[in-house]
Amino acid sequence: MNVQTDRDMFVSQDGPGYGFNQIDTTDSLGVINASGSMTGNTLFSQLVLTKKAGGESLGKRQFDLVLGALILLLASPVMLITAGLIWLSSMGRDPVFYRQLRVGLKGREFYVWKFRSMRTDAERNGAQMAVKNDSRVTLIGRFIRKTRIDELPQLWNVFVGDMSLVGPRPERPEFVSKFQRKIRGYALRHQVKPGITGWAQVKYPYGETVEDAAHKLYYDLTYVRKNSVLFDMMVLLRTIPVILTGHGAR
DSSP states (O other): OOOOOTGGGGBOSSSOOOOSOEEEEEOTTSOEEEOSOOTTOHHHHHTOOOTTTTSOOTTHHHHHHHHHHHHHHHHHHHHHHHHHHHHHHTTTSSOSEEEEEEEOGGGOEEEEEEEOOBOTTTTTTOOOOOOTTOTTBOHHHHHHHHTTGGGGGGHHHHHTTSOEEESSOOOOHHHHHHHHHHBTTGGGGGGSOOEEEOHHHHHSOOOOSHHHHHHHHHHHHHHHHHOSHHHHHHHHHHHHHHHHHTTTOO
């Protein structure tokens, strides 16, 4: 007998399954998406968002700027060494940084910045998610991905307001479109700014499937509901052992 878990409810069994009341959740395709209430579904009702809940919590922007500046100051030596090693690995022929289109707050698209950790031809066959022991990852890339050093350039995204230190990880438009067709209420995660780290990242390993995305959505929506500076501090503290152990890295 198959037993449905609380998180399984987010996976649509026969198409989008958007049977909810609509609020201001616009996806990257410009479509108003489902949110809110599933009649008779207790857990999802607990995750109902108000427009206030979808906004930025008090002091969050100030928290991001101050702590982001401190992290940048402390991480600058590591970032400079990393940039130098990546440059030396190709003797300057290949870029040190790369940018990639992602979906953020209210479905707005923006470019996220990272240290380059894969070969320059990694996506010659189109967009694809990283997998375990991915052959496209460089020698240096394997280390900086495991330690999350490759994410540090996203502090720039935090400073310009595209991202927060903590929030749902931003996905690529190709994957967002796919997940929204398969997972109920997926666009709800766009009610807050995406983050460099998030509750789903510390609670669930790296995912490669729609089912993984559905499970992570459960944690993303929990974060959206509890969105506060205090909760952000807890997530950041929980991120430290993830970095030290390389949990979920690809």
